[in-house]
Amino acid sequence: MIGIRRRNAFEKFFENRSFLIKMYENNSITKREFLEMNYEAIKNSCIRPFVKIDSFEKGLYNYQYYNSLAKYYKTLARELKMSKNYKRDRNTYLNKCDHYYYLKDVSSLKLIKFLGFKGVEAYFIETKSVGLRGKLYEIVLRDFEEAVFHSKAEWLLTELQEAGVFLEGKHKSVISEYIDERY
Structure with missing residues (x-):
């Protein structure tokens, strides 16, 4: 059972997440602003990832937590200026990015x-990004609002295929504008 303070923080996180999604859908914020605000919410939260996933909310929180950190480090790697330690710093950020994407995918499967x-x-989804074509797939949890995940992990793809939930062919993403917007 989640304590009262933690439950309130949990509810606040999901309310903020829905608010940010609505702001993005209404073009009030850009994808980058959405990601930055989401990262700030995660960073300022008193909740850390859950070891045991025994509710939809805990699983979604973990996905969001790790996805936010992965995108944060990916952005840091992109924005590094050439310096003495450029290669080392860039590799450090990209390794952290990959690590958090892996944890995000583990959370998705859990x-x-x-x-x-x-x-x-x-x-698999249709995308404007040449680098993501044939690699990026979407996971939709039909029974839940705002529950759309993405991954490129081959091991997770195999799990989805073996479970019989992976559809053939390419489909339009349910959030295609978000997917195709650069940040």
Whole structure:
């Protein structure tokens, strides 16, 4: 059971997440601003990732937590200026990015397994990014609002295919504008 203070922080996090999604959908903020605000919310939260996923909310929180950190370090790596330690610093940031993306994918699978793969649909998505074509896939949790995950992990793809929830062909993302917007 989550303590009262922690539960309030948990509820506040999800309210803020929904608010940011609505702001993005209404073009009030850019994708980059969305990601920055999401990262700040994670950074300032008293909640750390959950070891045991025994609710949808915990699984979604973990996904969001690790995804935010991965995107943060990816942005730092992109924005590094040439300096004496450029290569070392860039590699450090990219390694952290990869690590957090891996933890995000582990969290996705834990949540999907908790749900028993029910209401889960996954497929490759159409994207403007040449580097992501044929690699990026979407995982939609049909029974939950605002529950759309993305991954490129081959091991997770295999799990989804073996569970029979991965659809053939390429499909339009349910959040295609977000996917195709650079940050």
